[in-house]
Structures are given as C-alpha cells and as structure tokens.
Amino acid sequence: MDKVFLFIATGFGSGWLPKAPGTWGSLAGVLLWLGLHQLAPASYAAALAVLFVLGTAAAGAAEKILDQGDPGAVVIDEIVGQLIALAFAPAYPLALAAGFALFRFFDILKPFPVGWLDRHIHGGLGIMLDDMAAGACACLCLHAVLWLLGL
Known part of the structure; x- marks a missing residue:
C-alpha cells in the first residue's frame, strides 16, 4: 500500500524528476487538465474533489513513509492546484x-492566504x-486578465 500512496503523492512519479519537482508536478497538472x-x-469539480481526497491521504502517508514533513517529491498538491488554476x-x-x-x-511566493495555510496547517491536509489556495488565486487572476482582454 505504501507504493500506491507514494505513486499518487509523487504525481505518478513526476515528483522524483530532478531539480524542480514542484514545477514538474505543475506540468503534470497541465497535462491532466488537457484530458479533463x-x-x-x-x-470537473467531482474530479477535483476525488483528487483532493486521494491527494490528502497520499500526501499524509508519504510524510510518514519518507519520514519528512511536506517532502519535495510530493507533488499531488501541485497537480490539484494547477487544475484549480486552469x-x-x-x-x-x-x-x-x-x-x-x-x-x-x-x-512559490506564497502571499496571503497561501503562506498562512502553509505555516499553520500541517499533514496531508x-x-x-x-x-x-495558490490555484484559486491564480484562477482568479487568470480569469480577470482574460476578461480584460475580452477572451
């Protein structure tokens, strides 16, 4: 079961890619968005809800398996955040x-409320x-720009 949790938590393995796992996870989110x-x-909301529940459980399990708080290889959060942004x-x-x-x-910059959530809520959740929250902020900004451009 540990392998299943790690597979989900690491974004189907994208979190193990070198250098910037969060960016790779976000890119995996874009690719998943293309299908959704x-x-x-x-x-779409139901798919996000399922990914949120699975991601929360998998991320929490990955912390225990890897014996590290918010491990860099865990990118299911970037995938879900990117899906929200788009x-x-x-x-x-x-x-x-x-x-x-x-x-x-x-x-990356974690302005309020993103940074507050990052500092005050721990574990998989x-x-x-x-x-x-980062995805919601990005989504609002993206749609504001699209609206201003008339798209």
Whole structure:
C-alpha cells in the first residue's frame, strides 16, 4: 500500500524528476487538465474533489513513509492546484502558459492566504490546502486578465 500512496503523492512519479519537482508536478497538472477540461463543470469539480481526497491521504502517508514533513517529491498538491488554476480556462496555449505561470508565482511566493495555510496547517491536509489556495488565486487572476482582454 505504501507504493500506491507514494505513486499518487509523487504525481505518478513526476515528483522524483530532478531539480524542480514542484514545477514538474505543475506540468503534470497541465497535462491532466488537457484530458479533463472538456468535462461539464460538475464533473470537473467531482474530479477535483476525488483528487483532493486521494491527494490528502497520499500526501499524509508519504510524510510518514519518507519520514519528512511536506517532502519535495510530493507533488499531488501541485497537480490539484494547477487544475484549480486552469479551471474553466480556454484551451489556448497563451491561457495555459499564463495559468501555469500564475500558479507557480502564487505557489512559490506564497502571499496571503497561501503562506498562512502553509505555516499553520500541517499533514496531508496542509500540504494540499496551500496549493489549492495558490490555484484559486491564480484562477482568479487568470480569469480577470482574460476578461480584460475580452477572451
């Protein structure tokens, strides 16, 4: 069961890639979005909910398995956060690139409320929530820019 939790927590292995696992995890989120973006809104939300529950359990288990708090290899949170950032975005390369960059911005710099969640909530839930907040901030910014551009 440990291998299953680690497989999920590491974003199907993308978290083991060298240098910047969070960026690789975010890229895995973009690739997953390509397969999910045509779902009806309720189905997309259901997929996010399932990934959130699985991710929370897997991230919490990975902390114990790896004996480390919020291990770098755990990127299921980046995948879910990226899916939130791109929610209802048009399938234009520029929109995807902007959503990716905005999510990475909020995930790395951790402005409020992202940083607060990162510092105050721990375990699998804490690992997931700060990236979900980063994704929500990125989504709001992305859609504001798209609206301003008339897209």
